[in-house]
Amino acid sequence: MKVKVSPIVLIKIIDAASQKLDREVGGFLIGKISDNCLNIVDVEFPESKGSESYVEIDPLAMAAVAEKLEKKGMRESIVGWWHSHPGFGANFMSSIDVNTQKIYQSLFDKAVALVVDPVPYVSSEDVKKLDFKIYRVVGESYEEVDWSFAVDDYWKIIGDVLKIISEARKQVLVADSSARKLLDVLELRKELSVLKESARNLSEIGSRFEKFQT
Numbered sequence: 386m387k388v389k390v391s392p393i394v395l396i397k398i399i400d401a402a403s404q405k406l407d408r409e410v411g412g413f414l415i416g417k418i419s420d421n422c423l424n425i426v427d428v429e430f431p432e433s434k435g436s437e438s439y440v441e442i443d444p445l446a447m448a449a450v451a452e453k454l455e456k457k458g459m460r461e462s463i464v465g466w467w468h469s470h471p472g473f474g475a476n477f478m479s480s481i482d483v484n485t486q487k488i489y490q491s492l493f494d495k496a497v498a499l500v501v502d503p504v505p506y507v508s509s510e511d512v513k514k515l516d517f518k519i520y521r522v523v524g525e526s527y528e529e530v531d532w533s534f535a536v537d538d539y540w541k542i543i544g545d546v547l548k549i550i551s552e553a554r555k556q557v558l559v560a561d562s563s564a565r566k567l568l569d570v571l572e573l574r575k576e577l578s579v580l581k582e583s584a585r586n587l588s589e590i591g592s593r594f595e596k597f598q599t
């Protein structure tokens with residue numbers, strides 16, 4: 386079986402995995418089979434209800450995703466799952482990973498597991514250094530699945546989009562800190578006017594006091 390991965394799949398996975406380097410994150414792979422080829426076209430994130438709920442099969446989360454796809458009129462469905470191994474490499478599946486993948490394959494026999502370590506990419510900002518692998522369980526063990534890009538010039542597209550995303554994120558941060566500074570200034574002005582008001586009151590009292598004395 387051939388596996389083809391669309392750029393948006395890796396873009397979403399790299400972006401999500403890069404935001405959380407202190408713990409594993411994951412989600413569903415969306416796609417369909419055509420001409421004996423598994424096309425992975427998108428990812429969906431399960432409703433997060435705990436730290437690592439994705440490693441277990443959550444029938445409710447899967448049903449919610451299936452419903453969402455149906456509402457969007459998509460003919461694709463859940464064809465596997467992905468999760469991150471931040472800092473410890475993508476070249477293995479843990480025994481929990483293997484058990485989870487077994488269940489995915491029992492639900493959909495062509496299901497795959499994508500494992501990604503975002504750290505080499507995050508520390509180098511070179512998308513080609515991204516460490517990720519796609520696996521299937523065979524018997525009691527697992528093996529790597531060959532995959533290919535769904536389009537040419539794949540890495541360039543991913544690199545460009547990631548740059549755009551990180552640039553946008555930086556701009557949001559800048560805008561956020563400017564807004565906060567503005568709020569500080571406004572707050573300061575408010576305090577200043579309160580102070581002025583108090584000073585006025587004080588001087589009024591002072592002048593009345595003077596009148597009283599004379």
Ligand SMILES: [Zn+2]
Pocket residue numbers: 468469470478479482500
């Ligand atoms: Zn794992």
